[in-house]
Amino acid sequence: xxxxxxxxxxxxxxxxxxxxxxxxxxxxxxxxxxxxxxxxxxxxxxxxxxxxxxxxxxxxxxxxxxxxxxxxxxxxxxxxxxxxxxxxxxxxxxxxxxxxxxxxxxxxxxxxxxxxxxxxxxxxxxxxxxxxxxxxxxxxxxxxxxxxxxxxx
Amino acid sequence: xxxxxxxxxxxxxxxxxxxxxxxxxxxxxxxxxxxxxxxxxxxxxxxxxxxxxxxxxxxxxxxxxxxxxxxxxxxxxxxxxxxxxxxxxxxxxxxxxxxxxxxxxxxxxxxxxxxxxxxxxxxxxxxxxxxxxxxxxxxxxxxxxxxxxxxxxxxxxxxxxxxxxxxxxxxxxxxxxxxxxxxxxxxxxxxxxxxxxxxxxxxxxxxxxxxxxxxxxxxxxxxxxxxxxxxxxxxxxxxxxxx
Numbered sequence: 395x396x397x398x399x400x401x402x403x404x405x406x407x408x409x410x411x412x413x414x415x416x417x418x419x420x421x422x423x424x425x426x427x428x429x430x431x432x433x434x435x436x437x438x439x440x441x442x443x444x445x446x447x448x449x450x451x452x453x454x455x456x457x458x459x460x461x462x463x464x465x466x467x468x469x470x471x472x473x474x475x476x477x478x479x480x481x482x483x484x485x486x487x488x489x490x491x492x493x494x495x496x497x498x499x500x501x502x503x504x505x506x507x508x509x510x511x512x513x514x515x516x517x518x519x520x521x522x523x524x525x526x527x528x529x530x531x532x533x534x535x536x537x538x539x540x541x542x543x544x545x546x547x
Numbered sequence: 548x549x550x551x552x553x554x555x556x557x558x559x560x561x562x563x564x565x566x567x568x569x570x571x572x573x574x575x576x577x578x579x580x581x582x583x584x585x586x587x588x589x590x591x592x593x594x595x596x597x598x599x600x601x602x603x604x605x606x607x608x609x610x611x612x613x614x615x616x617x618x619x620x621x622x623x624x625x626x627x628x629x630x631x632x633x634x635x636x637x638x639x640x641x642x643x644x645x646x647x648x649x650x651x652x653x654x655x656x657x658x659x660x661x662x663x664x665x666x667x668x669x670x671x672x673x674x675x676x677x678x679x680x681x682x683x684x685x686x687x688x689x690x691x692x693x694x695x696x697x698x699x700x701x702x703x704x705x706x707x708x709x710x711x712x713x714x715x716x717x718x719x720x721x722x723x724x725x726x727x728x729x730x731x732x733x734x735x736x737x738x739x740x741x742x743x744x745x746x747x748x749x750x751x752x753x754x755x756x757x758x759x760x761x762x763x764x765x766x767x768x769x770x771x772x773x774x775x776x777x778x779x780x781x782x783x784x785x786x787x788x789x790x
Binding site: 399402403406409410413414417418421425428429430431432433451487488489490491498513514515516517518519520521522523524525526527528529 | 593594595596597604630666667672673674707714715719727728732733734743747
């Protein structure tokens with residue numbers, strides 16, 4: 395290769411490597427701010443700030459949804475299986491909000507450790523399948539569980 | 548091998564190549580797009596949770612995938628232009644930018660349209676969406692930088708450096724959903740391990756991704772051909788080429 399071209403190639407590769415390193419270091423330093431939400435475990439551990447708006451994300455605990463009879467207030471628990479936070483929200487929930495599904499709530503952490511949400515978003519997972527397949531999977535699971543219970547008896 | 552690569556640097560040869568390729572690609576791409584869209588939108592089953600709104604995946608994912616791949620095409624052309632000073636590489640870089648910008652824009656808009664019924668928000672500043680917006684601005688930046696210079700060689704040099712620096716964003720976009728907590732779901736199509744999307748939806752999606760790659764190649768070739776027509780309109784070879 396012509397020495398001049400070799401030099402230009404070296405400079406071009408250096409530009410890419412150094413800018414990648416710079417961006418990598420910056421995003422590593424700011425990783426806490428790039429995360430969209432805090433997992434419940436961090437909130438339980440007291441790593442999340444109390445006095446400003448944050449988001450919490452995780453799974454809605456099965457059987458934890460309580461709906462108020464007077465207004466649109468809903469109380470539910472969000473977990474990442476390492477910690478659980480109680481979230482209360484007044485307003486219309488997204489269609490995909492359900493027990494056992496992902497959720498991201500933004501709002502404030504109250505001094506008592508519960509979370510007062512001003513917005514609740516459903517976090518969809520990466521699984522896509524037709525309804526029949528989902529039913530078949532569900533059927534297989536519920537057919538499994540009584541069998542396992544029967545074994546225990 | 549080298550002789551073949553050298554041909555790509557020759558404007559008359561490339562003009563002939565692009566004209567032939569466009570003629571063949573056009574019907575294939577239109578056919579694949581229609582086939583994939585009809586399969587995905589009419590015959591693929593609805594999703595068990597999202598119902599029919601998931602069908603935007605057949606536009607959203609292909610345009611996002613090709614927008615990312617297209618950036619590497621632009622940056623590679625930038626590298627060739629910077630190191631070997633080949634004019635056809637400048638032409639290629641300039642031709643990719645608007646196509647990539649359009650694909651990124653389509654991915655952002657279809658994502659917003661899907662996000663409203665699924666998440667409950669048009670826009671969230673999570674890592675995937677924000678880095679995709681940066682990709683859009685990088686494409687626009689390359690377009691603007693080309694127009695900002697009167698001297699074409701200087702413009703190509705500046706654009707090549709910008710597109711090379713911007714390559715750092717591509718792995719960030721791709722891995723953003725794994726590295727950080729984001730609202731956007733992780734990838735459904737995995738290179739290793741089990742794919743999280745049912746085969747009845749995966750196959751039309753793969754057809755659409757292939758069709759979008761074809762569409763990208765077609766649009767870039769058309770852009771490059773147009774640029775050659777504009778640059779060499781006074782040349783004898785172009786006049787004889789057009790008869």
